Amino acid sequence: MPPTDTSEIFEDGDGSTGTMPFSHLVDHYRHIVFPNNIRQIRRERGLMKLLALSEQLPDIPYIRLSKIERGEVFAKPAELDVIANGLGVDPQTLLVDIDDPSFDFVAWAGGMQEGAAVDVAEEAFAVLLAAAVRHKRETNPRLTIATLTKEYGIPPVILSRLENAFKTLDRWNNQTVGAVCRLLEVGDLAALRRYVLRLQHTGALDPYLDLISNPAHRLAKTRVRIAALRESLGGEPRRKLPPTLAAACEVARLPVNHAQHPPAMASIADNGMASVRLVPVFGVPVNDGLIRRLPQDMTVEAPLSASKRAYGLRVCRPSLGPGLPGSAIVVVDPDRFPSNGGLAVLQEEDDAYRLLMVTFGRDGRMIGYSEHPNREIAIDDIDPSRLSAIISARFD
Template identity: 50%
Template sequence: MSMARGNKQRDGARPIAGDLPVDLYRCFVFPNRMREQRRAAGHAKLLRLAALLPEIPYIRLSKIDRGEVVPRPDELRRIAAVLGIAPAELLLDIDAPGFDIARWAEPFVDGDPVDLDEERFAVLLAAAVRARRAGDPALTIAAIERDYGIPPVALSRIENAQKIFERWNAATHLALCQLLHVPNVDELRHHVVALHAEGTLDGALAGIPGSAVRHERTRARIAEIAAALQPAFAEPAFAEPAAAPMPAPLPVAGAASVRLVPVLGAPLPDGLIADTPTPEKAEAPHAAGPRAFGLRVCRATLGGGLPGQTVVIVDPDRFPSAGGLAALREEAGWRLLSVGSDRDGRMIGYSCNPEREIPLDDCDPARLAALVGAIFP
């Protein structure tokens, strides 16, 4: 969490409007009891616990401990098993009368005074980058990494104001100056504050969630994971209010080992796939979960190796892993991605047509599903 040192005026920087709302706890998207429970189990240092959980990269485990990412249900089960507790004991009720996000986050901040000007500037910078990208369709995530050297994970953090400007390194400072067409850091500060004063950033600022939105999202994420930890009471992960119920898998008479599932899919703009039912059925692998379904690729968004007429089997009960393929549920439809990981263990989803690089650790786990099979034309 970015708690800056001092509350000083930067040389050449204009004052930032004091009424700009800032959520000082915006990085903590999933407060939990992991730190408390691991210490109770004798793991004062996270490294000791990490040694018992080789399936979870240390950096990701640290982010779960700090509440900076939403863990997957299988990760919570693994952590709980090592600690000898039920997975639900890792969850918090953030609506409980005694819960205070500031008190919960205290062990994870550096203890220095909060520099509100720098916190506000981080939000304005996030809005400026969002506005710049919105005004130029060619500025894709992949293009920004290629032309400015800002990795997708760093871009996501900048656009969500996850740390103050001073905590980015000199290379990122230079890249942001180039992206926003200014010669140096002082001019960058002037430029961003001036854009805010002109009202140019108002639309982008509206898209940066405040504390109330964070609280609502956190509540929903905790509820989703609590339901997933008790499958008998869980709601379907991908249920859409306006969508018709997904047909159940159809058994094949005389062949108990074969299961046919419905095939959905119609092409949408931007490489997305609609939930449109088709008359087709596809055979699901034996290991596919009960909610598995087929999805027609429609376009070769992952390249020639997965032609448009291919039908992939999507398993909402299985989370994707590096080296595999995934389906990400976006607002308009499904996006197919190949899954890799960077050197810090973060999962990234890739599409080549259109070019996309999506930090999957930042996505809601309930909207990610593994592809467990493919039927080629």
Template identity: 50%
Template sequence: MAKGKGKRQGGARAAAGEVPVDLHRCFVFPNRMREQRRAAGHVRLLRLASAIPDIPYIRLSKIERGEVVPRAEELRRIAAALNQAPGELLLDVDAPGFDIAAWAEPFLDGAAPDFAEERFAVLLAAALRARRAGDPALTIAAIERDYGIAPVTLSRIENAQKTFDRWNAATHRALYQLLRVADEVALRQQVTGLHASGALDGVLGQIAGAAARHERTRARIAEISAGLQAGVPAPVAVVAPLSVGGAVSIRLIAVLGAPLAAGLIADTPTPEKVEAPHAAGPRAFGLKVCRASLGGGLPGQAVVIVDPDRFPAPGGLAALREETGWRLLSVGADRDGRMIGYSSNPPLEILLDDCDPSRLAALVGAIFP
């Protein structure tokens, strides 16, 4: 993403029918992490990462670059490694001196923006949204099943997170098929034609422009600040610990789960309760596996313990909240350190570093039949 112009919002807000190109749309969490890291003597991020093994390097980099929004607990760990109060890492994006273009400068590659390609990315996002709006059968699950576009990729395309040339060949082919064109030339002609005819006017406003991104950033920073002040969130769906002989020894938690299509699990309450592991956080709950989506090692009759307050790490298991339910994934890392979630049935690979952290939870235990 190259640098644009404009105080705080990085671009003009589009009028009806115009294309809302926000050259800073990838920067959803501007912060003071880079500034504080250097002040603490960590010239390179890799040195700081070695002090925070619970946060993968790629995710730590994305947090510093403002490309993902951290959890309050992640911010606490980063601040502790820097000997800072967590609030010192936050920025006030409404402060008179804040300029998103100036803040983003160190993270840009220096190349001038290709405004035509940025504009086409927004139009493609609108065309895909319009296609889905016109066909109720094109659910997120159906697009993943029939066209091979994972939910996180679909979300990024529909929010114009990358220009068309930065998507791989497999995604290009899937888009041709989904939008019913033969090749890139036909795709560009169709998308620009739809815009020229006014067919995309109703959905262009759904793609966040600079003003909407600024408002969302403000809200996310406020949520993190509140989370830092409140500490641990209040328990959800937790049954009080049992007292045995006057001493607390067992905590029972609710079990959710019902099978859905494409390997998903609905968070439908069940009458079951299971014992929580001692390491489980206050919001932990049980989730019925329902089917062996990760292979025979985790049978469908098992119950896993999901901890929303713990972020998954490579080598473990995770639950990813999708539109209609939970998906269980084994977690690994590729050669670049990116965290990948894997499913065996259906076969999936999901880039977890690009997922909203509020949708991800670590599995901290399992109960087998």
């Protein structure tokens, strides 16, 4: 069952106290991005334990198969083919339409949850901490990926997990907690909690909260990726996705409906940031799925949160599948490191770039991959300066 609403008493810096509601900050199902029919069909086939199916599928490691069935990662088309073959069904049967009135996402997700109770306060604090780390980086240009790795001992994979509230503070080891305390310039864990809560009450974290924990973003991403899987498997998506700002917002992890998120938008307006920003567009297709960074006679609108070095890049070809068509233009931010579930640009040559989808491997390492051509790249082994996050996209 989903956690119930709760509040926590906190102490402010001057010794005063107050209450802070938490439930509105947390997408309790933020780690479930790929609901599917695998578990149901597996049990209908008499395979009550996942291990029984895994033994028939040696090409897919058990941990990877478990994450796919639990909806924690998106399956690749080839993996769905293998799983469907093991279950004796058409691969399309494994996919669900999350907008079908008969599909109950909460019921599906509830069946995949562990029995342990969820600490709503800690989940919410993880979101606030993620926003605080993002706020610190955006307000201090010196805190590049390289600096965080070298001076604070926060490697890119840990930074990505921190900035996306991958887990609660109590689940991080002492080394990581200490590094975060140094980054946020506080002395200990108690001071860290007070600092983050004070930031939240000033409104400084509001612009970042929608980027971290928003069910609308998660569901939008799920729609796009399931539609892409349907087409890759030879079928048509059940619902055509309109090439609108909503799709671009999904890729960017920005609010799909600003009216639903007044605190974040009010904060942006109060800071005088509500103006259109255009950036130059580059991109000419070359061999092996690469994109040459040659200027085009056009510009594209960038998110307000984009750094000064952001630029547009023509996708040129559907190297990541039909969910990101060749006609799209993505906005690339060299000052942001890609995060799990997002998109990235890898500089492979002096002026040639490759688009990648980003996820975690079964060993916890960050992996980037493309579909056309088929590439899988260990991101943790790459110089962070060669990687940039894609923060939005325009679909023509």
